[in-house]
Amino acid sequence: MKKFEIVDHTADVGLIAYGATREDVFINAATGMFSLITDLDRTNPSHRQEISIVADDFEELLITWLNELLYYFDAENLIFCRFEIVLLNRERLEGVAWGETVDLSRHEIKTAIKAATYHQIRLRKEEGGYSARIILDI
Numbered sequence: 001m002k003k004f005e006i007v008d009h010t011a012d013v014g015l016i017a018y019g020a021t022r023e024d025v026f027i028n029a030a031t032g033m034f035s036l037i038t039d040l041d042r043t044n045p046s047h048r049q050e051i052s053i054v055a056d057d058f059e060e061l062l063i064t065w066l067n068e069l070l071y072y073f074d075a076e077n078l079i080f081c082r083f084e085i086v087l088l089n090r091e092r093l094e095g096v097a098w099g100e101t102v103d104l105s106r107h108e109i110k111t112a113i114k115a116a117t118y119h120q121i122r123l124r125k126e127e128g129g130y131s132a133r134i135i136l137d138i
Contacts, residue, residue, distance in 0.1 A: 001129065004032030012119075013111065013136045020129040023085040026062060029132055030069055030083045030097070036111040036136070037073070043081035043107065045098030053093050059121045061093050062132055066116035069097055077102045113138055 003024075007014035013036060017029035034040060051068050055061040072078045080099035087094035102109075114137040123132040 003028040004035075006032070006036065007133075011138075012117070013113070013138055014120075015134045015136060017132045017134070018129060019131075022058060022123070022130050023088050025123065025130045025132045026065055026085050026088065026093070026095070027083045029062060029066060029134060030080065033066055033069070033113060033116070033134075033136060034073075034080050034099075037113060038079055038102075038107045038109055040081040043079050044100045045082045046100045047078060047098065049078065049080070049097045049099070051093070051095045051097060054091055055093075057090055058088075059118075059123045059132075061088070061091075062123055062134065063116045063118055063121060065093055065095065066134065066136075070113060070115060072097070073102075079107055111138055 004017045015032045017025045019025040053064045055064050078099050079102050080097040082098040084096045117135045117137050119135045
């Protein structure tokens with residue numbers, strides 16, 4: 001099963017994440033988003049960042065998760081390459097992201113992502129698992 005795919009969207013970037021579980025979808029969405037930013041194979045998981053968020057539903061949790069990760073990228077210059085969801089229910093997410101400080105000698109920034117948006121957000125159960133569609137503002 002593919003983990004994610006990038007889809008064209010006018011002036012933005014669409015991302016569809018897949019997984020056997022909702023947790024997998026959240027991980028694959030984060031991986032897909034950061035793969036747009038830089039080559040993840042050149043990123044070392046030497047820094048551990050715990051993430052704890054609350055929201056009203058799974059779709060809001062997904063957008064908040066992605067935007068929280070972007071906050072650490074923008075504000076603390078951290079690029080992430082590995083993710084774990086420790087707890088996920090309808091109102092709470094506890095996760096961990098591993099990465100390192102951006103080093104422009106190794107990390108070419110390919111796409112500047114401003115935010116994950118609520119525009120056309122969709123997280124649903126499908127045959128064989130789950131998928132989520134997210135539009136990223138670039």
